[in-house]
Amino acid sequence: MGWPLGGVGFGGDYNPEQWAEEVWAEDVALMQQARVSMVSVGIFSWAEVERRPGAFDFGWFDRVMDMLAEGGVKACLATMTASPPPWLARLHPETLPIKADGTRMWPGARQAYCPSSPIYREYAGRLVEQVASRYHDHPALALWHINNEYGCHTRACYCDVSAKAFQDWLRDKYSTIDELNRAWSTKFWSQRYDAFEEILPPRSAPTFANPTQQLDFARFSSDALKGLLTMERDIIRRHSDIPVTTNHVPLAKTLDLFAWGKEVDVVSYDSYPDPFDKQAHILAGLSYDVIRSSRQGQPWILMEQAPSAVNWRHNNGIKQPGQMRLWSWQAIAHGADAVLYFQWRQSKGGAEKFHSAMVPHAGPDSRVFREVAALGEELQQYSDILGTQPDNDVALVLDWDNWWALELDSHPSNELTQMDALLAHYTPLFEANIGVDVVPPDADLSKYKLVVVPNLYLTKDPENLTRYVHNGGHLLMSFFSGIVNGDDQVYLGGYPAPFREMLGLSIPEFHPIDHDEPVEILGEPATASLWLDEIVLEGAEGDVLTQNAYGQGKAWYLGTRLDANGMRRVMDHITGQAGVRPVLSGLPEGVQAARRGDWLFLLNHNTYEVEIRRPE
Amino acid sequence: MGWPLGGVGFGGDYNPEQWAEEVWAEDVALMQQARVSMVSVGIFSWAEVERRPGAFDFGWFDRVMDMLAEGGVKACLATMTASPPPWLARLHPETLPIKADGTRMWPGARQAYCPSSPIYREYAGRLVEQVASRYHDHPALALWHINNEYGCHTRACYCDVSAKAFQDWLRDKYSTIDELNRAWSTKFWSQRYDAFEEILPPRSAPTFANPTQQLDFARFSSDALKGLLTMERDIIRRHSDIPVTTNHVPLAKTLDLFAWGKEVDVVSYDSYPDPFDKQAHILAGLSYDVIRSSRQGQPWILMEQAPSAVNWRHNNGIKQPGQMRLWSWQAIAHGADAVLYFQWRQSKGGAEKFHSAMVPHAGPDSRVFREVAALGEELQQYSDILGTQPDNDVALVLDWDNWWALELDSHPSNELTQMDALLAHYTPLFEANIGVDVVPPDADLSKYKLVVVPNLYLTKDPENLTRYVHNGGHLLMSFFSGIVNGDDQVYLGGYPAPFREMLGLSIPEFHPIDHDEPVEILGEPATASLWLDEIVLEGAEGDVLTQNAYGQGKAWYLGTRLDANGMRRVMDHITGQAGVRPVLSGLPEGVQAARRGDWLFLLNHNTYEVEIRRPE
């Protein structure tokens, strides 16, 4: 696809149905004032365009689209399926999702549909057909916005309809029930299934449900939602070549973004760093690197961010003056070609009325609108950034299969989480201004100088990593990696069996700890927590951190989680050994440097000014 | 109504069905010894007078009533509907209440009925008809005690029967579905209803349910229970002119007491200060001021208090010697004309056997009985207090609509609660011995020298407050007031739009904080927490605390919650400016002074003695 907009995309979610039509004209005038180039429309319009089943009325929406076209604002047009109207639940209560404990999720909020419901799919598909056929050649149309934040609230459904869909998914995967029984290790605890029809989602049970059942259900749930995406996309494709996207909620376990990225033309991300969190920009940076990497570095869309505060945390801080501009530029530095907000005009009522908006309750004469408009103006000058991409030497390995498996119950420790593991390894790289791609473990790694593998408990294809090192790569792997295969079955023969040779060591037993433990790392003291492997050297050197020459390359193993300084020391050492260079060195603490093509971005995340000499 | 008893009412809940009839004679003798003038009878007698549907047997209860009459003890006669017998649930399981997540509440405890159940209403109504027709002219009868602690356990029901009743309530309120859609802002999140029949209680949902749906459901639930009260009252009225009351649980969100107070002849309150809580008497004082104000200052009944410990907290302390007397007198000082206990004789079995009683397990030869009897004797001397009322200069504004709305989800901060807000503003007035009425925001305020408005987020009728100031009143308003109207829709145009002129300021954004912040208030340091408004002065003076002349009056605004000393300093300053005088000044800390008519009450809440000079 070509980029649909003339410059850096700028705008937000526009929900005009909330306002009388006389407000719309003021909206367009203010959009022009703020240099808005694109707005997302129709996201929550289902109940207004189809007030009764099959009774479609797009008249008011035609007027919105025409008005945008006349005003020179492009439409990122939603398929309107994000939240079914109450009549669907009344006609078909079996479309409502059900939790593992049997609790039904009722209408009155949003996203109250079972992802596997054929009835929801039928009604949603009919609506998409209407929208796509009606607007596919509308002059305002720039981008198709499929649904909205899939899996944000309804991540999985455990109802009987979902059980049937899960059985079908398992039949596709395993072909025979014997093969499923083997993969799921059902000979233990007398769990053997005699037929796919006996299998249920992992509903509330007396104790730990079968781990592979849980793992497959997580895979199925991501796929069930993905099936909704492709169903809508395929309908659109029959009418239109305009690019499609769908916007993802902040980095979460629910959806395998690497699989989802393949199904759209451009990836979109909703970013809500917490202003009360002093490290929020690091998590944001990681998230942006993930979303960009989910389409191999192509530019992506920051589809939603808050102009100031959100309203859905327990306690919601505002963005300080300048902070919204800083965080917007950070997204661009990490590869975004568009910056949009939720939402254009702040709601007067409803569940998001205290979520900040580009036009606040106080109107345009306000700090928030002024900062928004100033950013819109500023971004006009930087169209040359569009399409450029970061070129990074370091890959951080992330796998949703591992995420789901790592956080299963009945493990040596339940304190080990994927997000903590990612952040512990990403933060020292970020702080050293080293650009990072986030890749699945089966990615082509040959371009990278260093591959970082945090706690890759489930490893489907260990050879891809060992081959990379053998061919000359540098790799850091942390504890509790290479333990199970894709069926969550242990690789026998001493942990971590598939990596013992590459790492030159073995681990006799898992060794979670219940306290912090002082250790020495690279000659200096540090603090170990969570876990502290007893390492048996089989060729490697070192103790808590080991290194091993393997083929043309080198593999490090870190048998614990260190405090921030310790992790930083380890990463400094290994990036140095691997010949990885920062974007810029010698910067004051809190200043981020990033590159896209020829562009160098310098971002001061401190609350005070700093002075920086122009790099040579 | 006239006061039904000769002196200060004294007694307790009497549940003789728990004991063999031979114990009853001892009961009456001990009542006489303790100078008991009235007991509540029949509260849990349903299952004993109607052992099978329609098979009434009041013989044993006749004997109780006759015995009381002969013993000179009046009966506060319950309608017996508080806890339906198990047979009702077996015959009609649809009368059982259901929680938001679908969990049914079963029999085996008490209050297991859906407030909207027509079947429960039918059976309860038939029983009340029996009780009222049988005892309306019994010589023991002094007062009708309708049901018991409405909404104590079953605050709301989410079943299909309640859904239907909720729909009817909404139809009455809004007439058309379009008007409901407007009020509920259903154009957001695709929530438009096409018919009232589509609407449900706010059951478990994928995320935040519509706020106005939640708010209306809270209103409906208070009204549904109130409908039970008036149903019973109207049956009684056909038989009897004896006053009716219903007893309320400690100050809670469930029932709009200002609305309930209009439906009875005298209001009753159950007070259970926690002996482990050093500030319990302040919360008690606030509660008493609320219940008294719910009937415009008329004398009220302390229907229940514990002679010593309760049994329903996690850990239950006893009342120290003298503490029960002190807290009883405190209720009288705040306007009570009767002091009663739960219960007369301590249960041998069942769920309240470890709740203290006037006659403990050990029998009358016990500290508890001796203190009870001594108080009964003492109160004989003070009949002159009866009917007198406090006359206060300060009004504290409380609105159940605001309570429900303030604590909704999806807000700037969920740490802001109505009870904390009330106590933060009430405590410095209490400690300064300034009497307080607690009034709804639409009350006639003209008699007050100062009106205190803590966090009145939802403001239905802002003019009543602005008019009061304009006409010369003094008013203190705290942050997050005047934000939404009765539909929970924001007043646009800069916060707090309806009060900007009165206060001479505006607030650009809500500003919750996640830490304590030092501020300066009236020249001294203080600590701000929860929230810290950025205030734009538009005529007012000050910073965290502002003041503004408006019409003949003056309005203060406090943009934060201060620590106790800070709140005290603010309140001292403003009461001084408003010409409000304490009941008595110069008292030692911990000594409360209160007035009813000519009576001055001095209550030492310390654990040590103090010396006080007779006031001039």
Added chain:
Amino acid sequence: MGWPLGGVGFGGDYNPEQWAEEVWAEDVALMQQARVSMVSVGIFSWAEVERRPGAFDFGWFDRVMDMLAEGGVKACLATMTASPPPWLARLHPETLPIKADGTRMWPGARQAYCPSSPIYREYAGRLVEQVASRYHDHPALALWHINNEYGCHTRACYCDVSAKAFQDWLRDKYSTIDELNRAWSTKFWSQRYDAFEEILPPRSAPTFANPTQQLDFARFSSDALKGLLTMERDIIRRHSDIPVTTNHVPLAKTLDLFAWGKEVDVVSYDSYPDPFDKQAHILAGLSYDVIRSSRQGQPWILMEQAPSAVNWRHNNGIKQPGQMRLWSWQAIAHGADAVLYFQWRQSKGGAEKFHSAMVPHAGPDSRVFREVAALGEELQQYSDILGTQPDNDVALVLDWDNWWALELDSHPSNELTQMDALLAHYTPLFEANIGVDVVPPDADLSKYKLVVVPNLYLTKDPENLTRYVHNGGHLLMSFFSGIVNGDDQVYLGGYPAPFREMLGLSIPEFHPIDHDEPVEILGEPATASLWLDEIVLEGAEGDVLTQNAYGQGKAWYLGTRLDANGMRRVMDHITGQAGVRPVLSGLPEGVQAARRGDWLFLLNHNTYEVEIRRPE
């Protein structure tokens, strides 16, 4: 029964269905190497021997049994009923258990059956019939292992089938509904039942369910599971005289072990001390004393322990080198004649793959297997220990009826728990190396020099205790004892009415405290927590700790819970007075001494070595 094995039993759970048959031969060879004498087989084999209802196939299991016989390893043969196959739930969903809040427990884990289900009983019974008739004279058979860890996950069921069974149980107990109404005190809160058919399990209710209903439901639930045990045992008995056992989970509230011990030939216990808990060996010691006492001191089987880490806690530590040996010998010192593990070979998949096993994932060349085999070897030398029993002078009173009642809601304090109470009184005895039996309150106490009665709230038969003292016994009783009878009804007349005379005191009110309080005990300062009785002396001497001569004996009363030092001081004093002697005195801290017959065990629980002189 005679002991079925030649020496100290040694082995573990063997689940060969998890592995290909070629692994089995290696298993037997390794078992011989580790001196394994017995393995538990068939525990989770149901789904493999009955793949479809009624289609039995024991061929593979015959091969397992034959192979064991040939290898000289005995079988502790399970009845295979622990975990029904998925087809049972599909055919009969009504066999699935339901929680108090209505949540159904689904298959996918284990133990998903309603204990009262006649359908589960029918299918389980048919299977036991098959197993018993097929293997009753198999040469490998040494012991019948009924089911597995009854009540481990499914402790009670609240479904309609269970309701019916509960009604039947109540009808058996009370004969008439009037007698039940009396026992349950249903005249309070209008709970009178008109028929047994109206009664339900204590499902979710608006507030505290009737306490005696809760208590009887706990009794019923223990009995319902016990009914499964005896059903299976009786089937086996028709085929075999080989002893039967069932293995119990770590000391828990669910099952009345004193009642269960009567139904088997030998008791078995699964012990999982937490390696992260420095006091784990004390809790283990208490548990072993309970299980041994549940069959009057007869030798018992340590049916399961972990060779190293478990996997079901939140965070699971490994056993340090030597710790498994130490804790195994501790079980023997407390009366075990067999030491077995869960499980033989560590699972490759499923929910327990991270539970350590005798043969770990790494194989036999591992610390864990080496320690296991060394212990197996060592135990060969100590067959003379078999059959010996400890002979203790101190009895600690435990009653499941009290456990259930003590921890009911609506109590003076909910911070008082049975396990804390037991440990607070047991620990100082353990640390002083004084052997303890744990007995029900109706046991024959005449052989003991001292009886310790911690918080025996519910006392069914006070005379057994008073008679013991009267006849010359020494007894220590703690607060909140002797309060209610078996119906959870208060003994009237001043607490603790049935023991006032024996103790020479009374307690006016219960006195929980919300803070730690300094007190003086036996002339030294100590810290009181939880509770602090105000004691009225009626013949006794002392204050917080009192003593009273009664008949030929002496009774102490401790009105509080002291810190560890305080409890130790009290216990030292009283054991001294009672003439109780430690097994050995003058040992270093952390060294346990215990006796069985002529055998003296010295166990060093410290992480360092100590030197001990040979006792004279």
